[in-house]
Amino acid sequence: MDPDPEFLFFYSLTLQTSLNGLALLLLLLCSALISGTEVAFFSLSQTDLNTLSKNGKKENIVVKLLSKPRKLLATILITNNFINILIVLLFASMAETLFSDYDNELNLYFFSFPVRFLLEIVLVTFLILLFGEVLPKVYASRNALLFSKKMAKFIHTTNILLTPFSLPLITLTKWIEKKLGSKNSNFSVEILSQALELTSEGATTKDEQKILEGIVNFGNTETVQIMKPRIDIFAISNDASYEVVLDKILKNGYSRNPVYKDNIDNIVGVLYAKDLLAHLNETDFKWLELVRAPFFVPENKKLD
Structure with a gap:
């Protein structure tokens, strides 16, 4: 006796969905680890770095990576963006399969293309932000030393492999900073001046206020x-x-x-x-x- 076609459909659908779901969970885990790594590495204090430099080989890798912060940040951003793109593509494929199959078999035609597209964007954004950004970064900020040591070897290997991609990004970043450097400096001075104006009288004395204002205005003095x-x-x-x-x-x-x-x-x-x-x-x-x-x-x- 041949199996019921409807049973075969749901079986194949469940198997495919399970495999895609596992792949999605794995990618979300990778995104979480990379996002947490960014916070963990750049949250380390100088005291932490001094402690790490006196310990074993794994700890020295952390110090070595942070000796070139631009390259490290470029590696992390490239890796994280690549993983997030894979998450979006996989989720879109899963959603398309689910919606199309359910439409054909169960006659659910109320899922029009705009509704599907909006639903996909909301869901995938929620998944990436919550599980790939917010939660791992909160955890990593509280366990920066442990997190950075655990991820040191992986990031070191990735840092080497992505060198052909990270170096052009660093060069472009330096060029942009060079072009916009003076504007950033003026902006910072304005922000500091406004902050000093908002400082309460009880927080600083008049002499301290004058000293701080002199420091802020020093760069604009001819x-x-x-x-x-x-x-x-x-x-x-x-x-x-x-x-x-x-x-x-x-x-x-x-x-x-x-x-x-x-x-x-x-x-x-x-x-x-x-x-x-x-x-x-x-x-x-x-x-x-x-x-x-x-x-x-x-x-x-x-x-x-």
Whole structure:
């Protein structure tokens, strides 16, 4: 007696669905591990890295990978995106099979294409976000050290295999950062300035507030704003004796002292006070040997 055709349909459908379901679970697990790895590796503190560097080979792999963070991040992103694409394709195939077979056998024609498409997007997005992103990242952030050690060998192997793909991505990223670097810097300064304005009076004193504002605005300060008038400049003549040089530096207390020849408009170098420390006990030292070349900048140059 031949099997009932309806039974054969449901049997084949169940077998195919089970295999696809197992494959989907495996891909979700891989996505979870990779997403967790990203958080785990980049959540490690310097103390964690110092501890890892003193331990075994597996722990040293973590330190080695983090020594090139751009390449590590590129590897993780490429792997995770590849897995997520496979999840979407597999889920779409499963949904198409289920919907089409049920439509043909059970006459469920109310699943129109737009409804199916919207349902697929909602379900696959939910699966990837919950099981491939949120849950693993929460766990990895709380167990960063353990998670990173467990995934070290796999990520190290993947990092090597994906080098032909990660290097172009890194190059492109650096190029984009170079083009947008100045804009990002200005944006950061604006954000910090706004944060300082919102700081409550009880959180910082007026002096602290001024110091913080000075740090934030330092990069936008032009050279002309910090220049001293010519008559107030302290400089050393290049024909001064070592005894005179020491006496002037001690009295004025500057760490860097301009050196001029003939007149103060002709600066020939800069003498660092710290360079004289090794020669304090000498009476006749050729101090001009310690003079460093001057660095000239235009008045409108930014301090950063």
